[in-house]
Amino acid sequence: MAYIPLGGALLELLVLGELGSGAKYGYELTHHIRDWFDIAESGIYPVLRRLQTEGALDTYDEAHDGRNRRYYKLTPAGAEKLAKSKRGWHCFKTCIDQFLAETEGTEP
Amino acid sequence: MMKEAYLTELAQHLRPLPDTESANALAYYTEFLEEAEDTQAAIASLGSPKETAAQILAAFAAQPSNVPHPAAEAARAGKSDLHKIWISILALFSAPIALPLAIGIAVLILSLVGVLLAAYLGITAAALAGAVGGIAGTILGLVLLPQGIWSALTILGGSLLLFGLGLLLSAGIWVFSRRSFNAIAKAVSNIILRRAKK
Numbered sequence: 597m598a599y600i601p602l603g604g605a606l607l608e609l610l611v612l613g614e615l616g617s618g619a620k621y622g623y624e625l626t627h628h629i630r631d632w633f634d635i636a637e638s639g640i641y642p643v644l645r646r647l648q649t650e651g652a653l654d655t656y657d658e659a660h661d662g663r664n665r666r667y668y669k670l671t672p673a674g675a676e677k678l679a680k681s682k683r684g685w686h687c688f689k690t691c692i693d694q695f696l697a698e699t700e701g702t703e704p
Numbered sequence: 705m706m707k708e709a710y711l712t713e714l715a716q717h718l719r720p721l722p723d724t725e726s727a728n729a730l731a732y733y734t735e736f737l738e739e740a741e742d743t744q745a746a747i748a749s750l751g752s753p754k755e756t757a758a759q760i761l762a763a764f765a766a767q768p769s770n771v772p773h774p775a776a777e778a779a780r781a782g783k784s785d786l787h788k789i790w791i792s793i794l795a796l797f798s799a800p801i802a803l804p805l806a807i808g809i810a811v812l813i814l815s816l817v818g819v820l821l822a823a824y825l826g827i828t829a830a831a832l833a834g835a836v837g838g839i840a841g842t843i844l845g846l847v848l849l850p851q852g853i854w855s856a857l858t859i860l861g862g863s864l865l866l867f868g869l870g871l872l873l874s875a876g877i878w879v880f881s882r883r884s885f886n887a888i889a890k891a892v893s894n895i896i897l898r899r900a901k902k
Contacts, residue, residue: 621735621739622732622735622736622739623735623736623739623740624739626736630749636749636750636751637736637746637749637750637751638750638751638755638756638759639759641729641732641733641759641760642759642760642762642763644732645728645729645760645763645764646763646767649767663735663738664731664735665735665739666731666732666735
């Protein structure tokens with residue numbers, strides 16, 4: 597479980613990352629992210645919708661047990677966005693680690 | 705709360721959205737609750753319909769207005785921007801913040817919009833008056849042409865200048881008012897989004 601609240605860009609990165617391994621439907625996606633992070637479930641839909649309007653995601657419907665499942669998948673633009681966000685994240689993570697390591701020595 | 709009750713209440717809170725947007729969100733949450741093995745637990749984890757709707761409304765209002773259909777959007781730009789401000793205000797009321805604060809902010813936004821509208825109307829009137837005056841002056845100049853060519857030409861030139869300035873000013877106001885309304889809508893939804901995330 598994460599102790600840092602997730603929102604905005606980080607939540608977007610998680611959603612893109614989830615879909616990087618293939619198309620998923622809403623419940624599946626949310627459930628998997630919730631296994632790892634303590635996020636509000638109602639926060640996922642706005643992210644999906646925004647990514648979809650941006651052209652990063654495509655949807656298609658599939659019948660399952662008499663109901664409908666809407667699958668979300670990355671478009672080429674979405675895959676590019678994921679790669680870019682991943683690079684950004686690695687840089688961010690390293691910077692935070694280095695920053696904390698450096699400030700640790702200077703603490704009173 | 706039952707699944708149907710939750711969705712009905714959610715639909716009510718989503719009414720300010722365009723039909724396609726609210727239908728899309730409702731389809732998502734219907735599917736979500738149907739997929740859940742434990743519907744009650746899923747409903748509990750979603751939070752109240754009001755909170756869920758507030759996030760959807762805020763996210764919609766934050767979208768740049770010129771993304772989906774540039775031509776259609778441009779045609780009714782003024783209207784849709786005002787519509788977004790309205791949605792922002794509604795989202796504000798459904799966001800989990802103290803009601804007095806929400807009312808205060810809503811009044812502030814409304815008065816801001818009112819002041820802007822009044823200012824635009826005033827400047828537009830001045831600009832149009834300039835343009836009309838320019839046309840009148842041009843006609844006067846043409847009429848006076850036989851009586852004295854130099855003074856008539858001076859009037860003619862001045863009037864054309866006035867006419868041109870009037871048109872420029874009108875166009876400028878049009879662009880500026882669109883931008884500022886968009887900015888208000890965006891600012892409000894940013895506030896709500898930040899509050900919703902806590």
